[in-house]
Amino acid sequence: MSWRSRRLMWFVYAPVAVLLLLIAAAIFIVATFDWNRLKPTINERVSQTIGRPFVIQGDITVSWAREPGEGGLAAWVPWPTLQARDIVIGNPDWAKQLQFAQLDAVRFRLAPLRLLFHHVEIPTLYVVRPRIDLERDAQGRATWDFTFGKSAQPSSWALDLHAVGFDHSEITFDDAVNKANLKITVEPLQQAIPYDQIVAQQSADAAEQAGKVAGAGARQAVAKANAKDESRPGSTHAAYQFAWQAEGRYQGEPVKGTGKTGGVLALQQTDQPFPLQANIHVDDSHIAFVGTFTDPLHLAALDIRLWFSGASMAKLYPLIGVTLPDTPPFATQGHLKANLKRGDSHFSYENFRGRVGGSDIAGNVTFDTGGPRPKLAGEVKSQVLRFADLAPLIGADTNAEKQRRGDATPQPSDKALPVEPFRTDRWRAMDADVQFSAGHIVRDASLPIDALSTHVVMDNGVLRLDPLSFDLAGGKVNSNLSLDGSRTPMQGNIKLGARHLKLKELFPKFEPMRTSFGEINGDATLDARGNSVSELLGTSSGEVKLLMNDGAISKALLETAGLNVGNIIISKLFGDKTVKINCAASDLAATNGLFQTRLFVFDTEDATVNIDGTVNFANEKLDLDVHPNSKGLRVLSLRSPLYVKGTLKNPDVGVQPGPLILRGGGAVALGVLAAPVAALLPLVVTSKGEPDNACAAVLEQMRNPSKATPPSTKNPPKTAQKQ
Incomplete structure (x- = not known):
């Protein structure tokens, strides 16, 4: 080889050799670098960013491995796996507890080549054995609300976190606003449980619970609705990997809950649903659900099958924030879909079915939290309505039922008119626009009411039933009722028209009236x-x-x-x-x-x-x-x-x-x-x-008494002949 050729090769390969040498040196330095030297800098920067004390008390370690999912030259570049042990995040000064969270470790992989473009890509962040204290005081200050520091100029760096994984967890929840004090533990299952298996178990449990609370009719109605829903396609391949349980008090009532979740929460990929399941008992109310949650970064795409049961729908108010009337024992099943946004969420309870006392109910309702007040809207129908089940709605239920609920008002011995007050304290908590109809009414023969329909409108504490119509004794009663619960005392007005109520149907057991045309x-x-x-x-x-x-x-x-x-x-x-x-x-x-x-x-x-x-x-x-x-x-x-x-x-x-x-x-x-x-x-x-x-x-x-002839002697009223 000539001198000129050797010189040319030197100019070609020398830079490559130098680059390889630099890479080898960098890898050696990174691999042998004591990352714990960066802890003071990391602690200070993170504390400034989150507005809370942040301390890594344990070691920081880095290991390297090639990423199987990469191709081409990138496949040869190893990815670092970083782990920081014993991390403590502090609470604000007003909180009862000093620490917001303690983590045994945080572990994540990092895409190194993306760093050249100021892009931090983390496929999955694993949180190891977290202990978290959640607290909210009476003024509404919450420890989970972080005050993130703002820099004068926008950062050139971008964070891309795909998913979060966790394992055994302990969470305490102390909320003065909702009078809640709960302890929640999360533990890994011995083996993953398929989604469809949990759905079947929850469906059977909900039907059994409905039977205990509202009777055999409710159990059959919920079981029938379950079977209809389970026949629909669309089950997910997600599996449950963790079990959780909660115990404590909520709104002064004892709470017990159990459930299961997935193991990794995808933050960006909406095609990877996170499975959820819960069985919650608050006093004598029961809430259960099973379904999925996706796109948590935008708080959207909650899709679950939801079961409610309890002694009265009114008792659900402290749990779900929806003002509902007093009812007999009830049980329902339906699909809940939600688009969750702070202060402006939309919920839809679709195709729900169930029983209230001895009556069936079905329909579709929505609940929106935006606007001046939350609003409930939709349509509810009953094919067969037991008239006695309407009594609590109008304050006419029995004293025994009121005493069982614990809200009875003693009736004075010298009073014939009911003194039981209307519960208007919650009327201004939300608005409503609901159509209700009942095709057939089951009632005592002495009350021949056959069908009912009404349009319920609640607007800033004013309740209107416009119209309130029902078929009675072969005739029709049309009325408009307005009760202004925003004023003290409540203002009310009613306009009522009764037409063609047949006496023989109004008093079917009274023999002399059975032949009357009156x-x-x-x-x-x-x-x-x-x-x-x-x-x-x-x-x-x-x-x-x-x-x-x-x-x-x-x-x-x-x-x-x-x-x-x-x-x-x-x-x-x-x-x-x-x-x-x-x-x-x-x-x-x-x-x-x-x-x-x-x-x-x-x-x-x-x-x-x-x-x-x-x-x-x-x-x-x-x-x-x-x-x-x-x-x-x-x-x-x-x-x-x-x-x-x-x-x-x-x-x-x-x-x-x-x-x-x-x-x-x-x-x-x-x-x-x-x-x-x-x-x-x-x-x-x-x-x-x-x-x-x-x-x-x-x-x-x-x-004109001088001209008229008494009807008893001139034209006696006609009567029908007995059959």
């Missing part, structure tokens, strides 16, 4: 204030109109209906016999709970009975005069005026000691009765009865 029509408009039925009626102002034709009445019927005052009056007038009523008409004016009779009359075959006076719902006192005008035979009891004194709970009915002059200077005069009679005529027109409707004749007689 019906009831009525209107009511009332404004009131107060936080219970007693207070609302005791302050109500407005009017009530009612018209009934071709009916019958008896003391026994009124006793069955719980109308204590009425059955005493009827027994005084007619004894125990059944009385046929040609027409009953009433027009009442209310002012601050005092209901004044503008017109109150019922016409029978034996007499026309006028009732005049007041009922004061504020103190439940009665002050009525009953004046019977007998027809034909002058029976003593049908020509003796009565007085009605006392209270609704303890009425005092007796014979007037002397002649009775009706209030208002003779209410039978045309000038006095013309206005209330005219006000009732639209209800006669509304009726679909016979052309010779008995009420039309009775009201005409009252308007």
